[in-house]
Amino acid sequence: MSMEEYKDKENIQETSFGYTLSVVGGKWKMLILxxxxxxxPVRFNDMKRQIGxxxxxxxxxxxxxxxADGLVLRKEYPxxxxxxEYSLxxxxxxxxxxxxxxCEWGEKNRNN
Structure with a gap:
């Protein structure tokens, strides 16, 4: 997000950065992705088990x-x-x- 983009908006949620946070923000979404x-593909219970x-x-x-945001595909078998099953x-x-x-940033900065 450029500073110019932010200056033209009423609040940060109206920027591309705000959109990105609305899609992947929160405690769990990036972990799921x-x-x-x-x-x-991953089945629901397997994902639950892996996340804990x-x-x-x-x-x-x-x-x-x-x-709904178009990031995950849900496939149901009759x-x-x-x-x-879920996939990207x-x-x-x-x-x-x-x-x-x-991930790379975390690896470089985890022990600092």
Whole structure:
């Protein structure tokens, strides 16, 4: 986000930075995207198990939001018991270099 872009807006939520935060912000969304990038497709219970501390309701809610934002693809199989798998969309793939940069930053700065 350039400073010029921010100066023309009423608040930061109206900027491209604000949009990005609305899509991937919060405690869990980037972690969900990271897990999907590493292991897709992933079933709901497997994702819950890998994340650990997240509640079923919160995971379900975040997956629905990520799907609505075009980052996650939900594929349901018509069988008993029901099977649902999640994977990343091409739009989400464009975020992977950013997530990788965040990982690199964490690796360089974790012990400082």
């Amino acid at each position: 990271y897990l999907l990038a590493e292991n897709q 501390a997240i509640t079923f309701k919160t995971l379900s809610s975040h997956l629905k939001e990520l799907e 069988q008993i018991p029901p099977k649902v 969309t091409p739009k989400a793939d464009t975020l992977l270099p950013v997530l990788e940069q965040l």
